[in-house]
Amino acid sequence: MDERLLMNKLREILLAEDREELQHLKKTLDDPQLLSQKISPILEERLQFFKENFPVEFRLAVEDIIDKKLESSREELLEIIYPALGQMIKKYIQHQFQLLKESIEEQIRNTFQVGIIGRIRYALFGVKPQKMAEDILQKLDGPVVEEIFIIEHHSGILLGSASRQETMDLDMVAGMLTAIKAFVEDAFRRGSEKLESVQYGTFSIHLENFSSYYIAAAISGSVSAKERSELSDSLAKFAESELRINLKKRDGSSHYEIKRRLEKYFFKTSTSLPAGKLKTETL
Amino acid sequence: MISKKIVLTGCFGVGKTSLFNRFLYQKFSEKYLSTIGVKVDKKVVEIDGRKISLLIWDVAGEVAQEKVPQSYYLGASAVIYVFDLTRPSTYLNMQSDLDYLGKMLKSVTLKVVGNKVDLVTAEQIGMVEAELPHPADCLTSAKTGENVETLFLSIGKELLG
Ligand SMILES: Nc1nc2c(ncn2[C@@H]2O[C@H](COP(=O)(O)OP(=O)(O)OP(=O)(O)O)[C@@H](O)[C@H]2O)c(=O)[nH]1
Numbered sequence: 001m002d003e004r005l006l007m008n009k010l011r012e013i014l015l016a017e018d019r020e021e022l023q024h025l026k027k028t029l030d031d032p033q034l035l036s037q038k039i040s041p042i043l044e045e046r047l048q049f050f051k052e053n054f055p056v057e058f059r060l061a062v063e064d065i066i067d068k069k070l071e072s073s074r075e076e077l078l079e080i081i082y083p084a085l086g087q088m089i090k091k092y093i094q095h096q097f098q099l100l101k102e103s104i105e106e107q108i109r110n111t112f113q114v115g116i117i118g119r120i121r122y123a124l125f126g127v128k129p130q131k132m133a134e135d136i137l138q139k140l141d142g143p144v145v146e147e148i149f150i151i152e153h154h155s156g157i158l159l160g161s162a163s164r165q166e167t168m169d170l171d172m173v174a175g176m177l178t179a180i181k182a183f184v185e186d187a188f189r190r191g192s193e194k195l196e197s198v199q200y201g202t203f204s205i206h207l208e209n210f211s212s213y214y215i216a217a218a219i220s221g222s223v224s225a226k227e228r229s230e231l232s233d234s235l236a237k238f239a240e241s242e243l244r245i246n247l248k249k250r251d252g253s254s255h256y257e258i259k260r261r262l263e264k265y266f267f268k269t270s271t272s273l274p275a276g277k278l279k280t281e282t283l
Numbered sequence: 284m285i286s287k288k289i290v291l292t293g294c295f296g297v298g299k300t301s302l303f304n305r306f307l308y309q310k311f312s313e314k315y316l317s318t319i320g321v322k323v324d325k326k327v328v329e330i331d332g333r334k335i336s337l338l339i340w341d342v343a344g345e346v347a348q349e350k351v352p353q354s355y356y357l358g359a360s361a362v363i364y365v366f367d368l369t370r371p372s373t374y375l376n377m378q379s380d381l382d383y384l385g386k387m388l389k390s391v392t393l394k395v396v397g398n399k400v401d402l403v404t405a406e407q408i409g410m411v412e413a414e415l416p417h418p419a420d421c422l423t424s425a426k427t428g429e430n431v432e433t434l435f436l437s438i439g440k441e442l443l444g
């Protein structure tokens with residue numbers, strides 16, 4: 001036998017077992033299914049380990065990344081959060097303020113109406129306690145009538161208006177307000193109930209209905225229930241005393257006269273609602 | 284100056300908002316943004332030396348007029364009933380719609396307007412007119428502006444009396 005053949009034979013004998021094993025390994029490697037059977041448990045285990053230990057092993061790294069990211073985009077972040085936060089805070093404060101005011105008003109009613117202190121002060125200083133308390137409250141946060149519209153029902157035609165600062169086209173505002181009113185009253189049919197106010201942010205529009213028209217008063221600042229009813233009263237009084245004559249002709253000829261009277265009636269003091277309310281004469 | 288309320292109504296997509304925008308802002312867009320609720324704006328026009336303020340309500344389209352909130356119509360001096368010359372379904376309910384409007388609003392100026400006249404030929408117009416339950420007062424195109432100004436001015440003139 002030739003030397004080479006002999007060598008091969010010898011190799012076969014010696015390496016047969018290894019060969020078989022190799023064959024098996026090769027097969028396992030080539031067959032995805034077999035391979036996955038082998039590897040899956042190992043991967044599974046690693047993954048499990050990862051899951052359990054991720055916070056421990058990587059927390060610092062992740063925290064570091066977040067810290068850096070937050071630091072570098074602080075401005076952006078503030079930009080996003082700030083307006084929403086500001087509005088929220090403002091609204092919250094306003095609301096709290098309104099509650100506070102209502103509770104103070106309540107207390108004043110209870111304390112000063114028949115209170116001995118009130119009588120003494122009145123005797124000493126000649127100041128009606130309720131008036132005094134009223135003044136203090138007004139200075140704190142008086143709601144301000146910013147704009148007043150007198151609007152014909154249904155058609156939304158503006159019959160008269162006054163405004164602290166002219167902003168939008170008033171006819172359009174009156175029309176749109178009437179449309180919104182119609183929409184709400186139609187969409188949430190509640191018998192003959194009418195839309196009484198529209199609120200957005202710290203601004204509110206109060207609607208007072210009369211037979212052929214309604215009055216919309218746009219107010220900034222918080223309005224307590226008591227102020228709301230005072231506003232109602234003064235609007236009714238204004239309608240009675242000023243509008244009956246001036247609204248006879250609906251051709252726009254009395255716009256100027258109504259504006260003048262509205263301004264005189266509602267804007268003459270820097271603080272809001274017309275004077276001459278709180279007529280409870282207890283002393 | 285007197286003010287009058289005018290309501291634009293009709294099926295959705297017939298071009299009410301387009302007529303509104305054309306008349307008020309001299310603008311037209313191919314984009315269709317369906318109106319939600321209602322939009323109100325005004326324009327002062329001068330007719331024969333007399334001024335009138337037109338308060339125009341652009342109402343969201345409905346297939347039938349009964350579906351439009353009644354309060355949108357109340358107090359209106361004029362109603363423009365718009366249909367689309369290219370879509371028969373928009374003038375299918377015309378008769379019952381006009382009856383309904385006439386009953387609700389006694390002495391109102393009512394105009395029936397066929398819009399999108401730029402999209403149809405004279406021959407097609409003839410065919411549509413033969414089918415109409417009520418003749419159109421005017422054919423307009425919000426796109427080219429054809430007859431839009433005329434429509435509103437003629438209404439203004441009638442309202443001035
Ligand atoms: N070619 C042409 N297209 C028009 C004309 N008028 C309106 N359109 C198109 O028709 C589509 C609908 O127009 P709108 O004005 O939004 O219709 P609408 O009646 O207000 O619809 P709703 O608000 O859903 O009731 C838009 O894509 C407009 O560009 C016109 O005169 N000619």
Ligand SMILES: [Mg+2]
Nearest residue numbers: 299300317318
């Ligand atoms: Mg529209």
